[in-house]
Amino acid sequence: MIYQFCIFDRGGMVLWMGKFEQLTKVSGSPMDLLVRSVLLEDRAGATNFACRDYLMEWKFANEYGLIFAVLYSRIYKAHYAGQLLENVKTEFLSQYGETIKGGNYDKLDLSPFSSTFRIIWKRVEAASNAKPQEATPVEQRKVVKPITETPVLAKPIGRTDQAQPVIEKKEQPFSFGNDAPTAPDAQAPRASQKMTKDDLLKKIMARKNKGKSNEPQSAAPEAPVKREKTKRLPSENKSITKAAMGALDHSTGGAEDEEEQQVERVRQQFMEAPASDYDLIPADESELNDDTVAEVQDDSKVMSFFKGLAGIKELTKEDLAPALQKLQDQLVGKNVAVNIAEQLCNSVGASLEGIKPGSFSSVSRLVRSAMTDALTRLLTPKQSIDILSQAKSVKKNEKRPFVVVFCGVNGVGKSTSLAKVCFYLQQQGLVVHLAACDTFRSGAVEQLRTHARCLKAELHEQGYNKDAASVAKYAITTAAKSNADVVLIDTAGRMQDNEPLMRSLAKLISVNSPDRIFFVGEALVGNDAVDQLTKFDSAISTLAPPQSVPRHVDGIILTKFDTIDDKVGAAVSMVYATGQPIVFVGVGQTYMDLRKVNSKALVNALLK
Amino acid sequence: MDLSTSGFALLALVAVIVLLLIYIAAGSGKSKRNAILIVGRSGTGENKSVGKTALLKQLKNSEQPKYGLLPSLVVNSAEITVNGKPVRVMDVPGMVPSLLEDLLDRAKGIIFMVDSSEIRDHARRDAEILHDVLTQGSIMKEKIPMLIFCNKSDLIASSSPDVSLGIRDLRREGCGDAVKTYLERELQLIRSSAVNAVETAGGTKQKQKEFLGFEEEVFRFEHVPNKLTFASGSVIKGNIDPVQKFMAETTA
Numbered sequence: 046m047i048y049q050f051c052i053f054d055r056g057g058m059v060l061w062m063g064k065f066e067q068l069t070k071v072s073g074s075p076m077d078l079l080v081r082s083v084l085l086e087d088r089a090g091a092t093n094f095a096c097r098d099y100l101m102e103w104k105f106a107n108e109y110g111l112i113f114a115v116l117y118s119r120i121y122k123a124h125y126a127g128q129l130l131e132n133v134k135t136e137f138l139s140q141y142g143e144t145i146k147g148g149n150y151d152k153l154d155l156s157p158f159s160s161t162f163r164i165i166w167k168r169v170e171a172a173s174n175a176k177p178q179e180a181t182p183v184e185q186r187k188v189v190k191p192i193t194e195t196p197v198l199a200k201p202i203g204r205t206d207q208a209q210p211v212i213e214k215k216e217q218p219f220s221f222g223n224d225a226p227t228a229p230d231a232q233a234p235r236a237s238q239k240m241t242k243d244d245l246l247k248k249i250m251a252r253k254n255k256g257k258s259n260e261p262q263s264a265a266p267e268a269p270v271k272r273e274k275t276k277r278l279p280s281e282n283k284s285i286t287k288a289a290m291g292a293l294d295h296s297t298g299g300a301e302d303e304e305e306q307q308v309e310r311v312r313q314q315f316m317e318a319p320a321s322d323y324d325l326i327p328a329d330e331s332e333l334n335d336d337t338v339a340e341v342q343d344d345s346k347v348m349s350f351f352k353g354l355a356g357i358k359e360l361t362k363e364d365l366a367p368a369l370q371k372l373q374d375q376l377v378g379k380n381v382a383v384n385i386a387e388q389l390c391n392s393v394g395a396s397l398e399g400i401k402p403g404s405f406s407s408v409s410r411l412v413r414s415a416m417t418d419a420l421t422r423l424l425t426p427k428q429s430i431d432i433l434s435q436a437k438s439v440k441k442n443e444k445r446p447f448v449v450v451f452c453g454v455n456g457v458g459k460s461t462s463l464a465k466v467c468f469y470l471q472q473q474g475l476v477v478h479l480a481a482c483d484t485f486r487s488g489a490v491e492q493l494r495t496h497a498r499c500l501k502a503e504l505h506e507q508g509y510n511k512d513a514a515s516v517a518k519y520a521i522t523t524a525a526k527s528n529a530d531v532v533l534i535d536t537a538g539r540m541q542d543n544e545p546l547m548r549s550l551a552k553l554i555s556v557n558s559p560d561r562i563f564f565v566g567e568a569l570v571g572n573d574a575v576d577q578l579t580k581f582d583s584a585i586s587t588l589a590p591p592q593s594v595p596r597h598v599d600g601i602i603l604t605k606f607d608t609i610d611d612k613v614g615a616a617v618s619m620v621y622a623t624g625q626p627i628v629f630v631g632v633g634q635t636y637m638d639l640r641k642v643n644s645k646a647l648v649n650a651l652l653k
Numbered sequence: 654m655d656l657s658t659s660g661f662a663l664l665a666l667v668a669v670i671v672l673l674l675i676y677i678a679a680g681s682g683k684s685k686r687n688a689i690l691i692v693g694r695s696g697t698g699e700n701k702s703v704g705k706t707a708l709l710k711q712l713k714n715s716e717q718p719k720y721g722l723l724p725s726l727v728v729n730s731a732e733i734t735v736n737g738k739p740v741r742v743m744d745v746p747g748m749v750p751s752l753l754e755d756l757l758d759r760a761k762g763i764i765f766m767v768d769s770s771e772i773r774d775h776a777r778r779d780a781e782i783l784h785d786v787l788t789q790g791s792i793m794k795e796k797i798p799m800l801i802f803c804n805k806s807d808l809i810a811s812s813s814p815d816v817s818l819g820i821r822d823l824r825r826e827g828c829g830d831a832v833k834t835y836l837e838r839e840l841q842l843i844r845s846s847a848v849n850a851v852e853t854a855g856g857t858k859q860k861q862k863e864f865l866g867f868e869e870e871v872f873r874f875e876h877v878p879n880k881l882t883f884a885s886g887s888v889i890k891g892n893i894d895p896v897q898k899f900m901a902e903t904t905a
Contacts, residue, residue: 053723055725055726055727056706056725056726056727056728056729056744057706057722057723057724057725057726057729057746058706058710058718058722058723059718059720059721059722059723060718060720061720062720062721073701074723076723077723077724080723080724080726081724081748084726085724085726085748085749110727151710151713151714151718152714154719155719155720156719323854324854421751422749422751425749425750425751426750427695427748427750428778429777429778429781431781431843431846431847431850433845433846433849433850434842434843434845434846437842437845437846438777438839438842469851472849473846473849606854629851630854632854639851640851640852640853640854641850641851641852641853641854642853642854643853643854644751646854
């Protein structure tokens with residue numbers, strides 16, 4: 046069942062639109078959402094996009110700068126949507142293509158196209174009904190339902206030929222082997238990638254099911270949960286007296302001298318050591334890169350000049366494939382997660398297919414400049430990452446402290462990053478309080494206390510084995526009473542697959558509704574980056590207690606950024622996975638080693 | 654035979670040189686400030702767009718596209734005749750902030766679009782973009798004129814001046830003043846944190862940013878050296894006289 050069909054240009058003007066059915070439960074326009082979440086986020090390499098009960102498919106006519114999109118019901122699928130798009134595109138371009146190429150089509154009256162569309166639609170529908178439709182299981186259609194409020198895209202798994210009408214694809218029995226590219230040399234490395242993607246898909250599907258059936262999970266999955274909990278606690282804890290606990294708990298006393306020494310040591314390490322003079326790329330080098338970018342732009346001008354003179358063949362998928370493959374390898378070499386690199390390349394490929402290159406520009410150059418644009422667009426934050434003015438504004442307008450939660454897997458540097466952010470905010474004259482909500486790993490509270498002493502920030506802690514959510518709650522209330530500006534909450538490191546711990550993080554967040562949730566990740570991480578981040582993100586929103594407002598990761602802090610040289614791929618993977626910006630990067634040991642990143646410098650490092 | 658071949662070769666050479674000259678002439682014009690930019694934040698969904706593309710279409714066609722608009726993916730550009738002179742007007746998509754930086758060097762006038770009906774909720778984002786625009790190297794130095802156009806004045810009931818926010822000494826009528834006060838307040842905050850922001854990794858080649866206003870004083874728009882005009886209107890209702898006036902002044 047088709048709800049809407051829309052033809053629009055890249056400038057945003059809708060040339061023609063057909064609305065056939067009323068949409069339910071959708072606020073705003075799904076087409077708007079398609080542009081925002083798919084086309085602008087460089088996810089156009091995917092096959093389709095889900096918005097509530099609807100699915101959307103689209104097709105580019107790049108030589109005309111047009112996009113054709115169709116919206117249909119997820120339940121009563123229009124199996125002929127791909128064919129319909131193809132036929133409408135052909136018919137539309139044969140009728141109006143020349144006018145549109147002429148450029149001035151703003152006042153073109155396209156209402157007569159409505160009847161043409163109906164005829165094409167009827168014809169395609171009839172043809173598809175004539176053929177026996179094979180039931181296509183969800184997995185074959187490669188649709189991933191949005192797990193969270195921000196739509197998650199269908200992953201373009203195994204899709205190698207976009208130009209091929211979708212309907213044809215469906216008739217083939219689905220298998221990864223069948224789908225392999227024709228080039229035999231590319232087959233070997235691809236096969237292994239596909240396996241990981243297959244796994245990923247399965248994981249996503251599994252998680253989706255989990256998210257769906259929230260409560261009635263019964264005893265079976267509950268048992269291992271409990272086991273795990275007890276396993277992770279020190280075994281003596283089972284039968285300890287309060288006194289024994291006090292003795293164990295160094296956080297509430299202990300040898301003062303020893304602690305003083307420790308504070309002194311940390312102070313030396315974090316404050317008095319020379320700050321890192323880290324920079325992503327030396328100045329002269331980045332300028333060099335700048336020149337090449339300018340050159341490419343000039344080139345395109347010459348190109349467009351000569352384009353009219355020489356009849357140059359439109360680019361096909363096959364022309365682009367080698368250049369894209371090369372670029373993909375390069376991105377993977379820079380530590381971009383494999384599936385992300387592939388999705389990006391698919392998207393860039395889709396946006397170039399069908400355009401006519403100039404005689405002077407090689408395909409690889411064209412692909413490279415399109416990728417530069419796409420990456421710059423991706424890495425430039427769309428929202429503000431200025432937490433300082435946000436904190437001030439919250440304090441001023443709402444008279445309460447600004448609350449930030451730091452989360453991430455074990456050992457990535459959450460506490461250190463928290464201390465750096467604390468130092469930065471203190472430098473700007475804000476009163477910062479810390480909350481030690483890592484009530485789990487022994488030594489965590491002491492670590493944070495040492496930082497707090499060095500920074501002369503007030504620390505709220507209640508020792509170990511307490512409920513992290515209530516520790517945070519208490520800290521925020523106390524901080525509000527003492528008129529603090531900011532509360533930074535340190536949480537326990539947890540692996541993304543550890544459901545009980547993720548549940549407790551979700552609880553902490555829903556109870557305390559922080560202003561910002563920062564995900565702390567290592568810049569060294571490769572393919573796991575996406576898994577970590579997407580699982581944290583979905584856990585925060587899906588594992589939260591019912592009737593709480595779903596939350597998401599609001600920003601990313603990348604640590605150990607000075608150790609990776611130009612392998613900055615994790616930044617791309619993480620930003621692509623959630624669409625959230627990189628707020629800070631950590632570039633050294635001292636409190637001063639906190640930086641923002643320049644998106645252009647990142648892109649240069651990636652495509653160097 | 655030989656003669657005609659060499660003659661052709663010569664002709665071809667001349668043609669190439671002429672073409673090159675034309676190209677260079679065209680290329681050198683590129684760096685000049687020859688365009689009016691329409692800048693602003695991106696919308697937040699249906700009917701919540703600020704109206705940048707709509708303004709361009711209105712200027713170009715004196716009407717809105719029949720089937721409406723979606724967020725722009727690329728810069729929209731059109732040649733518009735003002736007082737008999739053609740002017741290039743460019744609409745910079747709010748969703749693609751990376752495009753703005755390069756285009757600012759071409760701006761001879763900037764139309765900054767604000768949705769006055771939603772200024773309360775989005776003043777922060779508006780101010781952030783405005784701060785970026787103003788502090789870019791040469792915009793203040795070269796005193797590029799700017800029109801802050803408060804769109805959707807037909808929906809203005811929702812943004813009446815709020816007494817509790819201290820907007821008492823409004824000198825002019827209309828929503829321009831409310832917008833001005835909201836933006837000033839946010840710019841003050843953004844300015845202080847922009848100065849104190851952490852360093853940028855890889856930012857060595859970044860353009861030097863200017864300080865907005867005077868360091869000792871609370872920010873006011875009067876501190877900006879550029880000619881700033883606040884005006885309100887409604888693109889959808891065809892009420893864009895201030896824009897046309899601004900364009901005429903800028904191109905004159």
